[in-house]
Amino acid sequence: MAIDKGKFSDVTAVAEALRPSYPVYCMRPDVLAASARRFISQFPGTVLYAVKCNPHPLVLSALYKGGIRHFDTASLPEIAQITDGFEDAHTYFMHPVKARAVIKSAYKVYGVRHFVVDHRDELDKVAEEAGTQGNTIIVRVNTPPADDTLYHLAAKFGAAPDDAAELMRAAAARGCAVGLAFHVGSQCRSPEAYSNALALLGGIIDQAGVDPVCIDVGGGFPAAYGDRPVPELGAYMEAIRRGLKSLKLKPTVDVFAEPGRALVAHGCSLLTQVQLRKDNRLYINDGIYGSLSEMATVAIRLPARVIRLDGPVSETMAEFALNGPTCDSLDVLPGTFALPDDVREGDWIEIDQVGAYSNALATRFNGFHPETFVQVFDAPPAVAAA
Ligand SMILES: Cc1ncc(COP(=O)(O)O)c(C=O)c1O
Structure with a gap:
């Protein structure tokens, strides 16, 4: 309470x-709103706030005031909190492992249409519980651990590149739109981690022969805690722009980021x-x-x-x-x-x-x-x- x-x-x-x-x-709601505005103004795509980082209602409403309308959600309670709290918000189910009943409720009750998977069995679950037409399957890729991060978030989730290509093909064959995602690790002090990960995605897209509809560069953007300097946000955006350019994506492709820490710390x-x-x-x-x-x-x-x-x-x-x-x-x-x-x-x-x-x-x-x-x-x- x-x-x-x-x-x-x-x-x-x-x-x-x-x-x-x-x-x-x-x-500090004004600081939070300004932080959202700053990230949105610099990121070349759509910014999804990672709700897990701080789901406090005041934090969510301050970020909303700063322009956040899209949310990376990882559970049904998070999806419900956002959907009930903000009429025009969009939620994305970014947890690679989900209970069947939860997938069904996310789809049917809350209208979620983006689901992350990193395994064939999870793709089957999503297809069985939420169908395929109109859904986007985002394949989470296991990118190599980036230097200089606090948490390596690829240790538990993410398909190896060959498996990711296979998953892209399997999802496309079922009639889903397909995207790719990664997470370089939290409090990542190396902007190159993003361009390196995007280069890896390029190989997966070529191997799969499937055009992605979205690319999600995840979270990991650092907070300036002061114990060790971190690069400016602009350096991350520059690395992401460079990485995206190398992918030669169609202009219609959505680009997502899922920052948590950098928006609210x-x-x-x-x-x-x-x-x-x-x-x-x-x-x-x-x-x-x-x-x-x-x-x-x-x-x-x-x-x-x-x-x-x-x-x-x-x-x-x-x-x-x-x-x-x-x-x-x-x-x-x-x-x-x-x-x-x-x-x-x-x-x-x-x-x-x-x-x-x-x-x-x-x-x-x-x-x-x-x-x-x-x-x-x-x-x-x-x-x-x-
Ligand atoms: C899938 C996913 N996206 C985004 C985030 C947010 O990461 P950060 O707070 O480092 O930006 C996390 C953190 O655990 C995550 O697991």
């Missing part, structure tokens, strides 16, 4: 009004509170089983700053370990955070850039579940500090 605590000018005003002892997501920060200080260890009220699991699983580093209402903080900085609220000893954020050396119980710590894979991954372990959110209209701390 999401708890809406309203709108505030900035995060200090949130601390003043709520004095929260629970973690609060500080959503910097549109939300997290207001946590210090519950106890033990020397240079701080115990805060959110952690790896809540909003911050990616800090442990893929070692992203997030910026943090202290908010104190009853006086100034020290200008001398020290390194602190941050412990999460659960009783599990694993619930400690990796590394240390530079914070004022007099940080103490009751201070708030705003952790920035938590818009991606935060609330979406949070558990209820130990009874801790971050669910309170507010809207704020200040510049995100990472931007303000730059």
Whole structure:
């Protein structure tokens, strides 16, 4: 259950009004909408937001306001949320493994017409449950792992190139329109990963002898977390344009991207509170089983700053370990955070850039579940500090 605590000018005003002892997501709808507009203006095709990254209703409506009308959905609840929430939205079923009943409902109840497959049996399932006429089968290809990504999303899904060509032919023979998709991996720092993957797709298209109706370059576009620089979005678009050009596609071919992280990471920060200080260890009220699991699983580093209402903080900085609220000893954020050396119980710590894979991954372990959110209209701390 999401708890809406309203709108505030900035995060200090949130601390003043709520004095929260629970973690609060500080959503920045203007930042999210601007991020959607920026991506849409640069991408040479249709932008599908990957709902899994952050399905919070406020995030979805801000992206919608920024112009997003197409959504990469991976489950029936995601499809229902988008279809029920936005009359003119289009959903695409981008999960390569789907239950039969789910395929049927997506097609019949929600009007989904794009289905990803990466195996012959899944193609058969989609054909049996949703039919073939008017449907587009998008074959997910297993592209080689790109250097410099946080997650390799080809480890679990994706057909090998020969199998992908075979799947394209099989889908076309059944009367479906056919497309190709890949995912270079999340937080991909190498624009060339996209042109390389598109070159691989060129070979598959030639081998299959089937004209695709769409090419989907997936997600993976990085967020500028600040621990390591990432190339500008323009460099990715340039690599994609180059890769698409080499495919010599018909002008009618739709080009899709499915960004998640790059659209939302910097549109939300997290207001946590210090519950106890033990020397240079701080115990805060959110952690790896809540909003911050990616800090442990893929070692992203997030910026943090202290908010104190009853006086100034020290200008001398020290390194602190941050412990999460659960009783599990694993619930400690990796590394240390530079914070004022007099940080103490009751201070708030705003952790920035938590818009991606935060609330979406949070558990209820130990009874801790971050669910309170507010809207704020200040510049995100990472931007303000730059
Ligand atoms: C099929 C698919 N598309 C898009 C995304 C979004 O990826 P990212 O957040 O790296 O842009 C994911 C992430 O898991 C995915 O599995």
